[in-house]
Amino acid sequence: MSEALLVVHELTKTFGGVTAVDRCSFEVQPGTITALIGPNGSGKTTVFNIITGYLKADSGAIRFRGDPIARPRPAQLYRRGLSRTFQQARIFPDLSVEENLVVAAGYSWRQLFGRRVSESDRERASTMLQEFRLESLAHLQASELSYGQRKLLEFASVLMSDPKLVLLDEPTAGVNPVMIDTMEQHIRQRHADGVTFLVVEHDMQLVMRLCDPVIVLDQGAPIAFGTPEHVQSDPRVLEAYLGA
Numbered sequence: 001m002s003e004a005l006l007v008v009h010e011l012t013k014t015f016g017g018v019t020a021v022d023r024c025s026f027e028v029q030p031g032t033i034t035a036l037i038g039p040n041g042s043g044k045t046t047v048f049n050i051i052t053g054y055l056k057a058d059s060g061a062i063r064f065r066g067d068p069i070a071r072p073r074p075a076q077l078y079r080r081g082l083s084r085t086f087q088q089a090r091i092f093p094d095l096s097v098e099e100n101l102v103v104a105a106g107y108s109w110r111q112l113f114g115r116r117v118s119e120s121d122r123e124r125a126s127t128m129l130q131e132f133r134l135e136s137l138a139h140l141q142a143s144e145l146s147y148g149q150r151k152l153l154e155f156a157s158v159l160m161s162d163p164k165l166v167l168l169d170e171p172t173a174g175v176n177p178v179m180i181d182t183m184e185q186h187i188r189q190r191h192a193d194g195v196t197f198l199v200v201e202h203d204m205q206l207v208m209r210l211c212d213p214v215i216v217l218d219q220g221a222p223i224a225f226g227t228p229e230h231v232q233s234d235p236r237v238l239e240a241y242l243g244a
């Protein structure tokens, strides 16, 4: 088996008296759309926040593309090919849709307004606008977008860095069914292009048709791992969900 793209080893994180992540270990293999599911409060977002450098673990280790990531830092990981989205899409509300994409390619705001952006990156932004069918919105301020459109823009922005691994935190939460289909198609397309995904998602139908393998967390640690069919029939998984 090829080396895992991401290795999470015995991560632990406590908040006061609450152990949110409890000696949590798992791997993400290249070329997969891996799901990280679990009942509310099972530690999924905390794990994401640790991997991407938004929170510091109490203990444990992370490897990405074969190298240890001693102190994960979001910007550094982004440049190395690991990027993420958030439950509440993080975009620059005062910039236009197009400017959001250009900034995501690694430009500062000053460069953006000083017109020092390379022609090739402007073209990439333009291609991304077409791919995500956002051309008609290109010059709108991002704050004017709908909730679902913001999520799409955030996803498109993340792809501007040519990531190897994308962590998606509830990509379809709160968006309408048409937008769920759109998001699913974009994930499938990028996966076909070679991007690996780790997805936190509460829509179980989507998880079961899109993801393989599925990792199930409960109380901060994996309790099941395998194909969607396998985890669905695991009594520990049923108990964790029904007991929650």
Ligand SMILES: Nc1ncnc2c1ncn2[C@@H]1O[C@H](COP(=O)(O)OP(=O)(O)OP(=O)(O)O)[C@@H](O)[C@H]1O
Pocket: 015, 018, 019, 020, 038, 039, 040, 041, 042, 043, 044, 045, 046, 047
């Ligand atoms: N900043 C924080 N301060 C205190 N407790 C926290 C903090 N962040 C998370 N927790 C606690 O850690 C546990 C895990 O939370 P986390 O948000 O990671 O779970 P989750 O699986 O992502 O939940 P959900 O599915 O509801 O988003 C919960 O008990 C939560 O209350």
